[in-house]
Amino acid sequence: MKPVTVGVLGLGTVGGGTVNVLKRNAGEIARRAGREIVVTRASARDLNRTRICATDGITLTADPFEIVNDPDIDVVVELIGGYDLAKQLVLTAIANGKHVVTANKALIALHGNEIFAEASKKGVMVLFEAAVAGGIPIIKAIREGLAGNRIKWLAGIINGTGNFILTEMRDKGRDFVDVLAEAQALGYAEADPTFDVEGIDAGHKLTILASIAFGIPLQFEKVFTEGITKITRLDVDYAEALGYRIKNLGIARKTEDGIELRVHPTLIPKRRLIANVDGVMNAVLVCGDAVGPTLYYGAGAGAEPTASAVVADLVDVVRAMTSDPENRVPHLAFQADAIADIPVLPVEQIKTAYYLRLTAEDKPGVLADVTRILAAHNISIEALIQKEPPQGETSVPIIMLTQLTLEKEMNAAIAAIEALTTVSGKVARIRLETLG
Template sequence: MYRDPVESLEPLHHRQAAIRTLRVGMIGIGTVGSGTFRVLARNRADIAARAGRSIELVMVAARNLERAAGIVGDSVALTADPMQVATHPDVDVVVEVAGGTGPARDWVLAAIAHGKHVVTANKALLAVHGTEIFAAAREKGVIVAYEGAVAVSIPIIKALREGLAANRIEWVAGIINGTTNFILSKMRDEGLDFAAALAQAQALGYAEADPSFDIEGIDAAHKLTLLAANAFGMPLRFADAQVEGITALQGMDVACAEQLGYRIKLLGVARRQAAGVELRVQPVLVPAAHLMAQVNGSMNAVMVKSDAAGLTMYYGAGAGSEQTASAVIADLVDVARLDGVHAAQHVPHLGVHAHATNALAVLPRAAVHTSHYLRVPVHAVNQIQAIAASLAEQKVPVRQVALAAERPGMSPQVLVLTGQVEQGTLDLAVHALQARSEVAAPVTTLRVESLEG
């Protein structure tokens, strides 16, 4: 059985305004939604003490009402129409955890238009439609909170907005997709190739049947877009991000990176430069002794470099029902504290200049300046110096040259670590290198990140 939403919410009108319960309507009762309900119920007293008032889930929109009733019982009004939650007068804040970018946009904009705060864990929605959503929220003076959309259990949005509020952020870099980190960990620890590691991730539930968003880097780019907006006060620029996944990564490069003292991680990087912001997701080499290289399995980590605090690092679970619920409820506590105060006192949706016309530009790929790893197949081991000389001729600084450990049936492999060089210059050098007679097969290149202060 489930209650009629209109009848069941009516008594809430009679609560005193000053101490009135924050009434939550939720769209979606899947993995995240059910976790949110459980944690709210289990920790009700602690949450109320921290928020300064009770937070109560009063209404849920679900496709399967019978299943939803089995989760929330008869204490919550149920509806099959998400718009009823988004517009109901007895709902103060709408939690959107259904996912997607089409209907979810309409529900969120409807909630805002009706003066409701919004909490969401939907990174795709915000990365694609966030500029429109945040503009609407500013106009109505309501909060849009999304801690659960970025790094799940890691409170990185709060850290950027509040803990590091005094700082000028120089760069943010993170392992922000648990599926790809699990796959890369398996490739390194067990010597698996990409396909085998992906199959294991799917068997264990870390990867979806269609894992494209994860393994192509799109999920990480959605999250990086939000991190950059908060770090630098820039608009959401997902369409301008450079995105490269791990599908083409070979097990041999994972092994060669280890040989050189590095580990490969799918890293999202947002770095402020004089001419704009680097906004990129790709597999990179990280020094094996670095803390970021120790982040294994499905865990996430984000590192921030700022002028006053220096280097700070945040670590935690990157997926999970109650882990995401923790972030969703933290946002609800913020809403409970700020609801009713002047709109100017609300936690800002993004950075202070997110709607400015002179916002920072995103640097094109050719202008990104990093060190690089090259793996060059050659016909003979005595051709190693010819490879280094070719790169030097093309103005690419060479820090280290080595031969990869021999593998049965494979030609010799020359490994190169370069100094800092623009991507455009490196691309030209690799093109010239590829045309040389010594080179036996396509050259593999990956960026190298030191993640130093």
């Protein structure tokens, strides 16, 4: 089958990331989607700029209308941001019968109702997973994964810049203005940071989340927003002392009287998982009446995390375009004829770090014997605790953390250690993963 052709509007951070991910993972993506997905055209304001992606095979243009009007383009990916031009391009693409994938939260929050109405008339898809919380598939989770629930409320850290600033203020005792300047230098915050620090960006995203959670129209103009600019180190510290963290949350809650839509700095109990989401990371907590609280965590911005959501939407489009509609998503994610029989490793060939605990006589040379055995099996020690022997006992517990080790080597080392006359009983071993 011929590849699905994609035209990308905007080749900045997310556009470049999307081109890179589609190219790098082309094989895996085609195995999932059942068809190749190829970027054939892209638009950029400045055609001569250095980019994060290669553009070979892609016809570039400075005029994005050429792409939305190109009969050879199946799907338009809108990544230029902003309102008016983006809206015009998306509506033209829809009018031309093209499916649209967009990462533009402002566009969806403000003009989504109109855009979706046009898309429904033309029978085309408009997907926007990347518009909220970057790479976290939160739209899909709420719209499909929690479809059996009445959603009671949701609360999200959905602006990475704001979360980075609040995290730095707490961890390093720094002031708002100081951290904002750093965030700007790091590229986390725009030169004009209003959208991020005044809650506008989070308000756009909350508008979308609330709409799909409660089945209400998009209505950004009704969101209450309060920024984080007035948060002081003093308040961060007092909150901490009281057992709370200050996070900038977007909150949507259904009450008997109506729906609350609000973005503001919020004290939340430290023990909640979401209170421990730090730096530029995003997380959304969704509470359904059947499922209870669920949390979705990941990178909320950046070239490739956002591209991850854009490409997932493209795969959804392709699956809906080409698969048997009765069986849209392959049972095992990959098309049945694309399942690969990659070998599964026997446990002896697995590499992990280890926690080891053994009981040894408290006399010179014992530890040296143990470490000599480990070294002979290429096992490096990361940390070691040797306790004093308990009153009246002559043996001591030795606890070690090792670096990455082949399981086979560890088995042999443990057998050798257990054979030492100075070591009693079995060596307790638990594998260790940093999950970094």
